[in-house]
Structure formats: structure tokens, C-alpha cells
Amino acid sequence: MYQNFGLFIDGAWVRSSDGLDVLSPVTEKPLGRVPAASPEDTARAIDAAARALPHLREMGGFARADALHRIADEMLARADEATRMISAETGKPLAQSGREWALSCDQFRWYAEEARRIYGRMVESRVPGGRFEITREPVGIVGAFTAWNFPAALPARKLAPALAAGCCVVLRPSSQTPGVAMVMVDCIRAGGLPDGAVNLVVGSTANTYVPIMADARVRKVSLTGSTRVGQQMIRDAADTVKKVSMELGGNAPLIVYDDADLEPTLDAVVATKFANCGQVCVTPDRLFVHDSVHDAFVEGFVRRARKIRVGDGMDSDTGMGPLINAGRLSEIDAIVQGAIRAGATLACGGQRPAGQNSGHFYEPTVLTGVTDDMRVFAEENFGPVAAITRFGDEAEVLARANASDMGLAAYAFTRSPDRARRTVATLKAGMVGINSFALAASEAPFGGTNFSGMGREGGTEGIGDYLDTKLAQIVF
Template sequence: MYEQFGLFINGEWRKPTQSADVFSPVTEKSLGQAPAATADETIEALNAAAAALRPLREMGGFGRADALHKAADAMIARTDEAARMIATETGKPIAQAGREWGLACDQFRWFAEEARRIYGRIVDSRVLGGRFEITREAVGVVGAFTAWNFPAALPARKLAPALAAGCSVVLRPSSQTPGVAMIMVDCLRAANLPDGSVNLVCGSTSNTYAPIMEDARVRKVSLTGSTRVGQQMIRDAADTVKKVSMELGGNAPLIIYDDADLDAALDATVATKFANCGQVCVTPDRFFVHESLHDAFVTGFVERASMIKVGDGLEPDTGMGPLINQRRLEEIDAIVQNAVQAGATLAHGGARTSHNSGHFYQPTVLTNVSDDMKVFAEENFGPIAAITTFSTEEEALARANACEMGLSAYAFTRSPDRARRTTATLKAGMVGINSFALAASEAPFGGTNFSGMGREGGIEGIEDYLDTKLSQIVF
């Protein structure tokens, strides 16, 4: 499955000296042998990236824009192949996989145009005959680390702005889902960027992460991963004073106010909660439902959840695929059992499915959940809807904010005034009112507090890949 690719270093695919199995979350069998870079191969990739900086800069913004548009064209032509790879490696439904690849294509289109708009400015100087010139320059070599849950969208959010800015990249995708990144990098190969502009290494932390973090030539690192990993990366980046941006964990609150459109809220929430088997950092985890709507909301939620077909994402009628691995399956089951033992009510699901293989778990609904239960206090990252009630707007907002995470937050209401108050009060990098659609190439994506720093997407997305230079010119 991975034989046509390998490691991508200095503009060419090469066979690795080591490899490791990638396992299907559906069958639990090996999908094939993926490359596993040695530390020396990672250093080769870093050398190539460093050498590519000058030719990338000399292309100029318009040249890099043309290259990124070529990459997007190549990606669109390989949509079916990429969607199947995503569904195979993650187990997510093929329709969701296709939409994800489309979002990745959009990133390259958006940042192709942003490459043409890296503006500076001129400021009058206090020195007679002088002026200040403020220009923007690429920070340098970038180390990009991505997670397995969105194996196309996450690399695209890092590769596209970095290349648009003129930064070369060493990409280290998740070893659980390397194939999708390989297809994307192959599309970039077709864009005729300078050799070394993009490099791909997979493998162990000691052989990939450590060389990248220790190399002083790497001036910026970008991570999508857990808060624990992000904290370690911040510490490691301090040794060589690297710029960091990261999108970390979430534990998003959802507030269903008493004036919400109940059917619209239910339709949107069930589809969002169980997308990718709940393995989405911005999915709603903590459900605050007004006491007057609680029973109707739970009834409607369970009805819709019970209609979801759980199975192989390559089957067209599958609504929810498996968890990524056995460890996640066991963790999710333990979280549910812990909540029930602590007094929560199991309204639906709460067990593994009857499939003969695969890491499948039922869409699960818990009620009578208290804020101190693990299922509520921590990100569960699985197909669990944990529901509690509230009485007043002030109570709901205070409880929603009682969390160290701050990635996304949501509410449903018919009141514009309440929507504005809610948006202003919730502590999160992104807030959705009557909508969960936050991920778009034209919009800045990211969180606050323990959910990370920096933004991906929008005009803000290129900022972390640029340094500001001030020049004083006097004649």
C-alpha cells in the first residue's frame, strides 16, 4: 500500500532502511509497511530543507502562488484515491473522507493567493530624509507534526501557509496514517517547487522528533496533538528559541438554551458529535441543556443516535467508523463505565459493537452527568455525549468556562442578544452559534489557554511563518 512512496527527501521518493506495519482500525490487520526514518535520514531531510530556503525565496510570492495552485490541481485530480486512503487508514466514512480532502485542497488555494499578499509598509522617520521600511520574511525551516484524526486537513494547514511564506518544511505525519500525507506530498512534487522545499519523514520519536527539535536551523515548529505533547514541545523548543504554534486538546461546551430550535439543534449536534467516531478536537463534549428542554432533547438525541450505522467507512451507508486503535477503545469504555459507576445514567450505547474485528464502539449518550465526572471534566475524544442540565444563562456560561481548555464552544438560541452575550463571555478561540462549521481555509482556526496558540487558516494563518524586519533608510 505504501510501496510507491517511502520517505520524501530533497525532491525524491526513496526507499527507507527501516519500516513498520500500519494497522487497519476496521480489520486490525496490517495495511502494509510504511517507512520509518532513521535519525540520519531525518537529518538529511533537514539539510535539504535548509538548502531550499534561498531558491524558495527567489521564486517570489507570485512564483510560489503558481506552484501551490498546481499542487491543488494535482490534489483535486487524485480526490478518489486520497479519500479511499483516508477511509482505509482511519476508518471514517468515505463521504467524510472526501470532504476532508476537499478542505485540504482549499488550504492550498487560499494560501496560494496569500503568497501574493505578503505586504510590508513604510513609516515616516524622525530623521530628516529618512524612512522606516517594515518588511516580512520567511522564518526559515519549519518542523510540522500532525495527528492521525485528520490526516489530510492537518498537514495541509501547515504545508500550505509555510510554503506560501517561503519556508521549507520537514513534515512528520502520524505513523498511524502516513499514506494520506504521502499522496499530498506527491502532489506538491508535481508542483515543481525547489528540491528540499517539502520533506516527509515518518518514524519513532527518537529518530524524527528529536533531530528536528534539536536542530537550530529549524526556526519554527507547528503541532496538532495533545496538550501533554504540546507542553513538552514548548519546553524542547526553548533550547533553540524556536517559534511555536500548536492546536491542542479541546473539551468543547454546548449550550442548548430554552429558546433553541430543538430539531435544528438535534440534527446538527448528532451529526457533529459522532463524526469520525467523536475523535475530533472541536466536537461538543460537555452538553448543557436547559432544564425545560432536557427530556425532549435526550429523547430526540437517542432516536437519531440509534439510527447511525456503525461499520467500515468504505461501505457507503456507514454513518460512523471505528476508534483508531485498541487503546482508544479501552479508554472510551473505561470512561463510560466510570461515569455510570459515579451515578450517570446510560441513555444509549455504552458498549462495544458486535463486529468480529475492529475497534468499534456504540454511539453513547449519558445523562445525569455532574461537572466533576471524568467524562465531563476531561476531553473524552470518542463517541460519548455527556448531558447535564442548567437553569439560567449565567449558570450555563460559568460552568462552560470552568475548564482549562479553550478551543471551541457552541450554543443554540433564537435570540441575537443572547448570542452576542454568549459569544463575548465564552472563553474559547472559536465560538459557533447555531452552527458547528468552524473549519474553513478563509477562517482562523485555533484555541486559547491549554488548547494552544497561533492560528491556522485565514489571513492570520501565514503570520506564524513570517518574521518582521525593520529597516531605517536615510539619504
């Protein structure tokens, strides 16, 4: 499965003296073995990026734009291969994998155009005959670290804007899902970028993360991962004063007001909650439902959840795949059982599906009677668990929704424009969806506040984290 890939350094696939097995979350058996980088391999990748950096910058924005369009063309041509790789490594249904790859292609399209629009400006100076010129330049080498839950979209969100800006990248994807990133990097070869513009290393923290963070030539790091890892990265980045952007954990509230259009609301919420087996940082975790519609909402939610077929994502009729590994399976069951012991009611799910004794499968689960202090509500559960509670009025629910250190995404369903505006203004989150969960688009800035991270990926804002601002005072 990985025989055509490996580590990607200085424009070529290379092997290493060590390797690691990639396990299927469906069968728990190896999908294949990939080379694991040594510290020396990672150093060689950084060296290659350093050599390529002046050449990538000299290409100019228009040439880089053309290269990114060629990359997107190659990605589209290899969509079937990539889609199947995503489903094999994550277990998610093929339809979801296909949408993820399409979104990844779109990142390269969007940033191809942004490469042509890295604007500066001119400001009159108070010095006679003078003027200020403000330009924007690539920060330099970027270390990019991505998680396993969206193994295509997350690398694309970092690679596309970095290359558009003129930055070289050392990409370190999750060791649990390295193949998808390898397919993407192989597609990047079609862009005609300088050798070393993109490098890929897979392996342990000591062999990959540590050398990247210690090297002063790496001027920026971008992370998609947990808050705990993000906090450590901020500390490590301080030693060489690297620029840092990161999208970390979430614990998104969902408010269903009394005037919500219930049936389409339920269709949207259930589909979103159980996508990728709930392993989505922006999934609605805390479901606040108004007293007047609570019972009908729960009934409709449970009815829809029970219809979801759990199984191998490679099967066309599968609605939800497995959790990524045994640790996540154990953790989700512990969270659910803990909530039940604390007084929550299990409305459906709460166990492995009958007859599935291998794979990391867990039933779509609904808990009601949840209180705000229960772990299932107070922490991001990152699994197929919908935790539902009641509320009485708008001021109450907004205060409860904001009672979290996280601030990635938040949602509300209402038919009142005034209430929608008040809700958007009050919720503490980097992104708010009203009657919609469609936040992840290449043209929109994706990211959070507080313990959910800093910086943005996507939109015009996304390229800014890969650029430095230079001021010149010119007097004649």
C-alpha cells in the first residue's frame, strides 16, 4: 500500500533504516509499513528546504499560482486513489473521504489565486520627499504538524497557503494516517516547484518534532492537534522565537431555540454529529435544547441515530465508520459509562455494535439528562456521543454555552434574525454557524480563540500567517 512512497526529501522518495506499521481501524491489522525518519533524516529535510527557499521565492506569485493549479489538477486526477487511502486509514465512509479530498483540492485552487494578491501598500511620510513602502514577504521554512482525523484536509490547509506565500515546508503527518499525505505530496511533484520546497517525514516525536522545533532556520510552525500538544509547542517555539499558529481542541455548543424548524434541524445535526464517528474538532458536543422542543428533538434524534449503519467505510452503505484506535474506543466507553453513573440517561447506543468483535466500532450514542459538570459535557469527547441538556431562556443558555475554556465553533438554530444576531454577538467562538454547520471552506477563515488556538486557515486571512511585514522609508 505504501510501496511507492516513503520519506520525501529534496524532491525524491527515500527509504530509511527504520519503519512503523500503519494499522487499519476496521480490521486492527497492518495496512502496510512506512519508513520512519531518524533525526538525521529530519535534518536533511530542513537542509533541503533551506536550499530551496530562495528559488521558491524567486518564482514570484504568478508562477507559484500556476504551480498550485497544476497540483490541484494532479490531485483531481488521482481522486479515487486518495479517497480510498483516506477510508483505508481512517475507516470513514467513502463519500466523506471523497468530500475531504475535494476540499483539499479546493485549498490549492484558492491559494493559487491568493498567491497573485499578496498586496503591500504605500503611505505618505511626514519626512519631506519621503514615503513608506509596506511589503509582505515569506516567513521562511515552515514546520507543519497534522492530526489523523482529516489526513488530507489538514495538510492541504497548511501546504497550500505556505507555498502560495513562498515558504518551504517540512510536513510531519500523523503516523496513524501517513499515506494520504504521501499521495498529496506526490501530487505536488506535478507542480514543478523547486526540489526541497516540500518535504515529508514520519516518525516519533524525538526524531521529527524535536529537530524541527530546535532548528532556528524553521521560522514558523503550524499545528492541528490537542490543546495539550499546542501548549507544549508554544513553550518549545519560544527558544527560537518561531511564529506559531494552531487549531486545537473544541467543545462546540449547539443551541436549539424554541422557534427552530425541527425536522431540517435534526437532519443537519445528526449527520454532522456522527460524521467521521464524531472525531471532528468542530462537531457539536454540547447540545442545549429548549424545554418546549426537547422531547420531540430527542425522539427525532434517537430515531435517526438508530438508522445509521456502522461498518467498514469501504462499504457503500456504511453511514459511520470506526474510531481511530483502541485507545479512543476505551476512552469513549469510559466517558459514556461515567455519565450514566453520574445520572445521565442512555437513550440509545452506549456499546460496541452487536456482532462486530474486531475494529474500533461504537454505536451512535445519545445521552439525555446531562448536566454541565459531567465530563461528557465539560470536555471534548471526540467520539459518536451526543450529550443533550435542556434550557429555559436565551440569557441562560448563552451563559452556559460560554462557560468553557474552548472557543473554536458554536452553533444555533432559530428562525429569528434578531435572535441570530444576538447569538452571534454573544457566543465566544472563532466561528459561529446559524442554521448551518458549513464552516470549513477554502474561502473562509477557520480557527478558534482561547484554548482552541490562534491564527486562521482558509480565506484571505490564511496566507497572512506565512508572511512577514517589511517597512521601508524611502526619501529622495
